[in-house]
Amino acid sequence: MKAYKFLTHGGTGRFSDFRWPLPTNGGSGDWVEAGEALEDCRTGVHACTPRQMLDWIDDELWEIELDGEIVERDAMIVAQRGRLLARVTAWDDRTAQEFADACAWRSREFALRGLRRLDLTDEAKRLVDTAELADMQTAAVAAAEQSDGAAAELSGFAADAVSLAQGRRPETWDTSEHPGLHEPAQTPGAIAANLAFVVAHTAGREAVDAGAEADYARGFEAEREWQLAWLTERLGLRAG
């Protein structure tokens, strides 16, 4: 069975700290045996389908062949053995940052919906007219200050999303106020994983504002679908 596996830079498992044997000379990597009875998040080769990818985004993405006993869970696949086939080269730091930026831009859509519900058309127009993330953040901060309730919250989230896309803390909207603040270096993969999750929750919040409390999960899931479509199209995968 073919599946996918995210690894940190250098082909190492995020949780296992296991350094995978990488493919050489166009062949596959060596087989890795789990050895014992399979157990989720403990024993076994862990991989995912494209549909499960959003929860496990990391620095490198690999095609992996699984063999032996294979257990398919909601969140992952666990197998007796596996070997890396090839790296999905379309997923690199640059693509991860593009994905993070795309998620940040999506947060603008949710802020706009909140502002328009309050007829704050000037604030909405200023937000729409931005073409760079930094400008979008400035307009979102202004919109948050000019509005209240969910519109202010959603505009604030959009401003937060830009900070997160840049690997900074959400509250550091104004970098001049934090000249000495140096965040620990984050890889684009870590930024992308985080921001996609945060913006999906923003979508849930917006869905509640537009409808009812029960709509949160629907909004969250709809945004995850949008993110999955972005990823699968960009990486040339089938969502399955």
Added chain:
Amino acid sequence: MSDESFSCRQVVELVTEYLDGGLAADRRLAFERHVAICPPCRGYFSQLRLITKTSGTLSEEDVPEHLRERILAAFRDWKAEPGKS
């Protein structure tokens, strides 16, 4: 499978138990899902794992005398402070 989700605080509290293999399967999954989407927790988790791995290779003789004294003193003071657990 449980849909439990963890906060950063829970990850900090449970990281040692996770590394020791003491968490139940559904909690391990919740732990990993949080770490996967939280950059600060990724960093914390990696640091703790490195410390655990490195300290596991040390023997008592590897700890310099002055450092051993400081560590023991810190533990003595910590125990001596009333109201702290």
